Amino acid sequence: MQYADEFRDPAKARTLVEEISKLAALLAKARGRPLQVMEVCGGHTHTIFRYGLKAMLPEALEFVHGPGCPVCVLPMGRVDDCVALACNPKIIFTTFGDAMRVPGSKGSLLQAKAEGADVRMVYSPLDALKLARENPTREVVFFALGFETTMPSTALTVLQARREGIRNFSLFCNHITIIPTIKAILDSPELTLDGFLGPGHVSMVIGNRPYDFIAERYHRPIVVAGFEPLDILQSLWMLLKQMKEGRCEVENQYKRIVPEAGNAQALAAVAEVFELREFFEWRGLGSIDHSGVRMRAAFADYDAERKFGVPGLSIADPKSCQCGEVLKGVIKPHQCKVFGTSCTPERPLGALMVSSEGACAAYYRFGRIAIKPVETETVAS
Amino acid sequence: MKMDDPHGKRMPGGVVTLAHGGGGSAMRKLIENVLLPAFNNPLLAALEDQATVPLAELLVHGDRLAFTTDSYVVTPMSFPGGDIGKLAVCGTVNDLAVSGARPLYLSCGLVIEEGLEMAHLAMIVESIAHAARLAGVSVVTGDTKVVERGAADKLFINTAGIGVIPAGIQISASRAQPGDAVIVSGSLGDHGIAILLARNELALDAAVMSDCQPLHGLVAVMLGACQDIHCLRDATRGGVATVLNEFATSSRVGIRLREAALPVNETVRGACEILGLDPLYLANEGKLVAVVPATHADAVLAAMRAHPAGLEAAIVGEITAESAGNVILSTAFGGYRVVDMLVGEQLPRIC
Ligand code: SF4
Numbered sequence: 244m245q246y247a248d249e250f251r252d253p254a255k256a257r258t259l260v261e262e263i264s265k266l267a268a269l270l271a272k273a274r275g276r277p278l279q280v281m282e283v284c285g286g287h288t289h290t291i292f293r294y295g296l297k298a299m300l301p302e303a304l305e306f307v308h309g310p311g312c313p314v315c316v317l318p319m320g321r322v323d324d325c326v327a328l329a330c331n332p333k334i335i336f337t338t339f340g341d342a343m344r345v346p347g348s349k350g351s352l353l354q355a356k357a358e359g360a361d362v363r364m365v366y367s368p369l370d371a372l373k374l375a376r377e378n379p380t381r382e383v384v385f386f387a388l389g390f391e392t393t394m395p396s397t398a399l400t401v402l403q404a405r406r407e408g409i410r411n412f413s414l415f416c417n418h419i420t421i422i423p424t425i426k427a428i429l430d431s432p433e434l435t436l437d438g439f440l441g442p443g444h445v446s447m448v449i450g451n452r453p454y455d456f457i458a459e460r461y462h463r464p465i466v467v468a469g470f471e472p473l474d475i476l477q478s479l480w481m482l483l484k485q486m487k488e489g490r491c492e493v494e495n496q497y498k499r500i501v502p503e504a505g506n507a508q509a510l511a512a513v514a515e516v517f518e519l520r521e522f523f524e525w526r527g528l529g530s531i532d533h534s535g536v537r538m539r540a541a542f543a544d545y546d547a548e549r550k551f552g553v554p555g556l557s558i559a560d561p562k563s564c565q566c567g568e569v570l571k572g573v574i575k576p577h578q579c580k581v582f583g584t585s586c587t588p589e590r591p592l593g594a595l596m597v598s599s600e601g602a603c604a605a606y607y608r609f610g611r612i613a614i615k616p617v618e619t620e621t622v623a624s
Numbered sequence: 625m626k627m628d629d630p631h632g633k634r635m636p637g638g639v640v641t642l643a644h645g646g647g648g649s650a651m652r653k654l655i656e657n658v659l660l661p662a663f664n665n666p667l668l669a670a671l672e673d674q675a676t677v678p679l680a681e682l683l684v685h686g687d688r689l690a691f692t693t694d695s696y697v698v699t700p701m702s703f704p705g706g707d708i709g710k711l712a713v714c715g716t717v718n719d720l721a722v723s724g725a726r727p728l729y730l731s732c733g734l735v736i737e738e739g740l741e742m743a744h745l746a747m748i749v750e751s752i753a754h755a756a757r758l759a760g761v762s763v764v765t766g767d768t769k770v771v772e773r774g775a776a777d778k779l780f781i782n783t784a785g786i787g788v789i790p791a792g793i794q795i796s797a798s799r800a801q802p803g804d805a806v807i808v809s810g811s812l813g814d815h816g817i818a819i820l821l822a823r824n825e826l827a828l829d830a831a832v833m834s835d836c837q838p839l840h841g842l843v844a845v846m847l848g849a850c851q852d853i854h855c856l857r858d859a860t861r862g863g864v865a866t867v868l869n870e871f872a873t874s875s876r877v878g879i880r881l882r883e884a885a886l887p888v889n890e891t892v893r894g895a896c897e898i899l900g901l902d903p904l905y906l907a908n909e910g911k912l913v914a915v916v917p918a919t920h921a922d923a924v925l926a927a928m929r930a931h932p933a934g935l936e937a938a939i940v941g942e943i944t945a946e947s948a949g950n951v952i953l954s955t956a957f958g959g960y961r962v963v964d965m966l967v968g969e970q971l972p973r974i975c
Contacts, residue, residue, distance in 0.1 A: 253958040260958075289900070295959020366899070472957045609961040 250471030285312025285600030307572030308602030322347030450505030527566030645770025705834030725787030813906030
């Protein structure tokens with residue numbers, strides 16, 4: 244943990260916060276409104292709440308929690324498909340933990356499990372493959388979701404299954420890709436964002452060039468950021484500096500992990516197994532062209548959608564849900580009509596309330612009440 | 625499966641069948657061969673339908689009874705640092721101890737799934753007996769049921785316990801007062817992570833031992849340093865965060881925690897980082913949280929650190945008058961956040 248501690252030094256944080264506060268005050272005054280910065284990635288949202296960054300930063304700077312939590316943007320229809328697959332007695336349905344609680348129109352995977360479906364929590368697709376090896380008479384389906392961050396590991400798992408000749412393993416592929424989504428947000432007429440913190444883990448795979456259009460075409464600065472609290476503060480500072488100097492560039496704060504050109508090997512595996520879908524539905528954001536991937540025809544045997552068929556119904560979000568507006572930064576989580584009343588982590592209406600990376604759950608859990616920070620004791624200890 | 629237990633006794637062979645729960649001779653044999661010798665005490669040996677406890681013996685220890693029960697359903701049954709038997713004793717002993725009571729008697733109900741190896745059962749029973757001896761309590765009554773395959777997961781245990789609270793001790797979740805110090809008895813989350821590791825679900829190779837242990841000895845030395853401990857609770861499922869939220873709600877006070885002061889062992893911290901879990905919410909089976917008057921905090925802490933169950937005890941925060949009902953954590957990083965009640969189980973994050 245020594246490595247991590249370096250990025251959690253409160254003294255360094257204080258200096259950065261001072262710098263950020265000065266810049267933010269200046270910029271907000273010039274624009275006549277607070278600055279809005281979107282962190283695209285759910286991991287960033289989590290860090291912001293986990294370390295209480297919001298409380299350290301000035302009010303002139305607002306975070307907008309973007310669509311970067313794959314669990315949060317999963318549409319109801321896809322969850323229903325999961326439940327349908329899991330209810331097939333032949334199938335062992337495997338999934339990451341936080342995906343188990345996402346509400347579908349007929350309940351969540353957790354509820355399906357309670358009612359007898361064989362749903363198992365795994366920590367990686369390789370665990371699911373192992374289950375397939377150990378249960379040759381059953382069909383093991385892995386619920387593959389996530390952005391480019393998790394795509395390579397599922398692609399590599401499928402390739403390994405094929406190498407080993409394992410036939411009872413398949414993916415229910417719900418991977419999504421970040422670029423079209425950012426584009427959709429930038430095209431939104433309600434857009435008020437001033438800049439972006441780019442998703443570091445995604446860039447680890449795809450590199451930084453794919454973000455060029457944000458700076459070039461939409462004239463917004465973006466800094467690709469790491470996940471430690473100091474990473475986020477430093478990235479914010481870099482972002483505000485760009486704004487002050489009137490620059491719009493793609494900068495890389497996460498150089499220690501992110502190579503400019505990404506990871507060729509990972510990209511090759513992804514390209515071999517997956518291809519873009521025409522369109523993919525997002526919870527709260529509607530359908531976005533080319534924003535999801537499916538498995539190529541050559542891997543049809545490993546594609547649960549082809550192997551078993553899924554209902555594939557599109558189901559509208561409940562009317563009272565305002566997830567889309569929160570995702571686009573139009574309203575803050577607590578401004579949603581149902582926040583904390585009919586939508587809570589116990590009984591989530593919208594997906595943003597489900598995963599701990601979801602903006603609404605994070606607000607609910609970490610930031611619900613406003614308290615004055617106590618300045619003295621923390622730095623000293 | 626090893627057929628001999630660590631104490632060198634020969635273990636019985638075969639498996640438990642429905643006949644062992646039928647009330648007939650098979651059951652009698654199970655009781656006489658496995659349970660009686662392990663629990664070995666005159667109250668149980670009478671084999672009546674109830675244990676008869678002389679009141680005079682209780683009155684020596686105090687003026688109120690503490691009575692509690694809990695059921696244990698952990699998977700796997702054995703894990704580094706303990707097993708379901710040790711857990712069933714420590715859990716109930718601790719529920720008594722945190723009222724300030726001296727734990728005295730336990731009951732032990734076994735729900736056994738047909739097919740459990742007799743040797744395995746005997747090992748767990750021996751573990752119950754061993755833990756009870758260490759905790760200074762007697763298993764004086766019990767019950768055994770065998771259910772069909774699939775109706776239970778190998779073995780469930782229910783223990784109830786009786787203890788006596790000394791006169792003058794008033795520990796309650798509603799007694800926290802602004803200014804009081806919050807103390808935890810040691811590193812957080814060891815049990816939770818040990819169980820996750822033992823389930824072999826994590827692709828992690830780390831040595832974490834469960835902290836499963838009885839706490840009545842620790843509580844005794846704490847009370848020795850300060851009779852007027854305000855709140856005390858063992859932090860089991862839901863972890864320290866849940867206990868503190870209960871204190872904050874019951875006492876209508878705020879609690880301010882300092883993250884930097886929270887004892888968390890390196891491996892647990894690492895596992896939490898990887899899995900996106902929070903040690904504040906992880907289960908413990910041998911850790912307690914105390915709220916004590918500020919004037920006595922140092923004395924209590926020193927007493928705890930001098931006891932084997934409290935070597936890593938630490939003052940982690942204080943009770944405040946503002947933000948009543950809420951637990952606020954000052955992060956080591958200089959920010960702060962609300963530590964809310966946990967909803968459901970902690971599920972690891974995706975990436
Ligand atoms: S409170 Fe619930 S419905 Fe409203 S935006 Fe958040 S998750 Fe969606």
